[in-house]
Amino acid sequence: MKRGEKVVLAVIAVIVLSLMGRNLWHIESDPEADKDKGIPYYSTASKELERDAMDVYHKQNCKGCHSLWTVRNMLESVPAPILDGMGSLHNEEWFFQYFSAANPQAILPSRLKLEFRMPSYAALQEHDRRLLASYMASLKVQDWYLEETRKAEYEKLTGKDYHP
Numbered sequence: 001m002k003r004g005e006k007v008v009l010a011v012i013a014v015i016v017l018s019l020m021g022r023n024l025w026h027i028e029s030d031p032e033a034d035k036d037k038g039i040p041y042y043s044t045a046s047k048e049l050e051r052d053a054m055d056v057y058h059k060q061n062c063k064g065c066h067s068l069w070t071v072r073n074m075l076e077s078v079p080a081p082i083l084d085g086m087g088s089l090h091n092e093e094w095f096f097q098y099f100s101a102a103n104p105q106a107i108l109p110s111r112l113k114l115e116f117r118m119p120s121y122a123a124l125q126e127h128d129r130r131l132l133a134s135y136m137a138s139l140k141v142q143d144w145y146l147e148e149t150r151k152a153e154y155e156k157l158t159g160k161d162y163h164p
């Protein structure tokens, strides 16, 4: 190896090592990071409500498009909003109206092609629509993550950046 090449290699090594060091420093000196606060999502639903509503949820294949408690169908890449924390953004009556609407896009406009949009569940039994509405309303997010949840929803729905 020529002397010039050695110098170049040494310079590269110094740069790489200093970048690595900086990253480590960042990781260690960030105790306020959100990951330390734990999972921001929780539900106020009873065990019975959760079981019955999730039964409808699975039968209707909501997970084909949405994720909830980080479970989703990984083969699908539909950009539907994450449902965790949704009960902090809408109330039970809103969910019931949304699931009962013949045209849900009249309530929440879509930017997607027809086949990826939220389908109408107006034909679903009222009992099941009420179960889903009640369970969705129970899906809360801790205050410290509310803005992030709004941002994620807005960006999914509009495809635009969120500027409150």
Ligand code: HEC
Pocket (backbone or CB within 6 Å): 056, 057, 060, 061, 062, 063, 064, 065, 066, 078, 079, 080, 081, 083, 086, 089, 090, 095, 104, 105, 108, 109, 110, 111, 112, 115, 116, 117, 118, 119, 121, 132, 136, 153, 157
């Ligand atoms: C074909 C894909 C698809 C299926 C299946 C589906 N959704 Fe959706 N859903 C969407 C999309 C996409 C949106 C966003 C609005 C739009 O683009 O129509 C949405 C919106 C929603 C919203 C409002 C979210 C927000 O940001 O306010 C809720 C709640 C919801 N869906 C619940 C459900 C439930 C419960 C089921 C099952 C009964 C279900 N969805 C089935 C695609 C789907």
